[in-house]
Amino acid sequence: MEALLILFDKKRYEAWQKLRKYILLRDGYICHYCRMQMTSMCTVDHIIPRSRGGRSDKKNLIACCLPCNRAKSDTDYFDYFDYKLKRAA
Numbered sequence: 113m114e115a116l117l118i119l120f121d122k123k124r125y126e127a128w129q130k131l132r133k134y135i136l137l138r139d140g141y142i143c144h145y146c147r148m149q150m151t152s153m154c155t156v157d158h159i160i161p162r163s164r165g166g167r168s169d170k171k172n173l174i175a176c177c178l179p180c181n182r183a184k185s186d187t188d189y190f191d192y193f194d195y196k197l198k199r200a201a
């Protein structure tokens with residue numbers, strides 16, 4: 113539903129694409145969670161999920177691969193790191 117709304121709002125969509133590209137370039141296309149160099153499936157993730165009031169600004173966004181983004185979903189940033197660490201141990 114939200115994706116549809118963004119598509120209808122061209123200016124907002126373009127601003128988001130620009131911000132998304134900025135975050136990916138800033139982070140060198142390296143996934144924040146698994147440190148993988150992304151060549152495809154590049155996404156950006158909200159450190160504080162939008163569902164918990166996180167904003168879509170530079171301070172709250174990080175480059176993230178699609179598998180990590182899907183796995184994290186709206187999990188809290190630190191909870192997700194704990195989860196990753198426990199899985200790696």
Ligand SMILES: [Zn+2]
Binds near residue numbers: 144147148179180181
């Ligand atoms: Zn990742």
